[in-house]
Amino acid sequence: MALHGKELSVDLKKRIVALHKDDLGYNKIAKTLKLSCSMVAKTIQRFNKTGSTQN
16 A cells, blocks of 8 residues: 555654543644644544554
8 A cells, every 4th residue: 555645753643642632623633733634533543443653
């Protein structure tokens, strides 16, 4: 499967999860960190499923 962009740094993934735990929505997190909403959603979903933000 081909990559479509750069992988997010570990620190950025941790910030996404932390903001989500502070009850911010996907759109608000995406705007705050200047990321796409889908990237935020995928990161949070991966964390909820596996308990980790690693690929």
